[in-house]
Amino acid sequence: MSPELRYDDRVAVVTGGGRGLGRAYALLLASRGAKVVVNDVGGSLTGVGTDGGPADAVTADINAAGGEAISSTESVVTAAGGRAIVEAALEHFGRLDVLVHNAGNVRRSPLRDMSYDDFEAVLDVHLRGAFHVLRPAFPVMCDAGYGRVVLTSSIGGLYGNHGVANYAAAKAGVIGLVNVAALEGAEHGVTCNAIIPAAVTRMAEGLDTSAYPPMDPDLVAPAVGWLSHETCSATGELFIAIAGRIARAFVGETVGLHRPSWTVDEVAEASGVIRDATHPVIFPVLPSGHDDHIGYGFAMATKATAAP
Known part of the structure; x- marks a missing residue:
């Protein structure tokens, strides 16, 4: 049997660590030796209010079990809050090795009725919040030559869902942030991946979960533990975890069709071929998905031009 994967001498920050999924992440990392900053503003499901109780409770549990943890109630909504969370790790533990951004809120509404305030409030926590903690953490990790970053996306970000345009947009945006952090961190030993989780927590409030299988955090x-470990070399990838299923999601394209010029009518006529996903083309983020994608299209154009 392989030895237990541990995080001895590693320092982890977990945002939204006071409840639900974040609590499970913090407890797992701490149980295997990590020193943990448990960050949670302690607000309501919609992101209103503050309460240090949730973060303090998880911190107390970790310390009582012989681990090391401190609480943080700074908000990821502001750049200052993000910096303070990272600085707490550096000031108390002297380093930062793992960043898990899990903080979240929910404000459901049909798109036609969604207020601008509700849209912004959700982006503030999920997407801007991810940047607010990643931005100060990233140079620290790069300078140290090591880091593991896990940002939280969602199946809502991949596939959409009713009544959560704000949440879906934020979670889709997180994927772009993951890709760039993975690319820019690669030469410095810093990985960045997305976890796409599903669990029955207070975020599921108002949903009928009576027919769900076990979906504990x-x-x-x-x-998340594996993505946070030094032996994990995956980066720029999306990992789904729902009801015991763990899988990798990825962006794929159809082979496509090249012509030197198009009319609207020709696009319509060729749409079946254009949309045929029988043989998908996949461009992994690393080492050069962006450039590979462009090169693939250019190659089709060059081949067509060179044809007799």
């Missing part, structure tokens, strides 16, 4: 935490 503990079924998701091991995937």
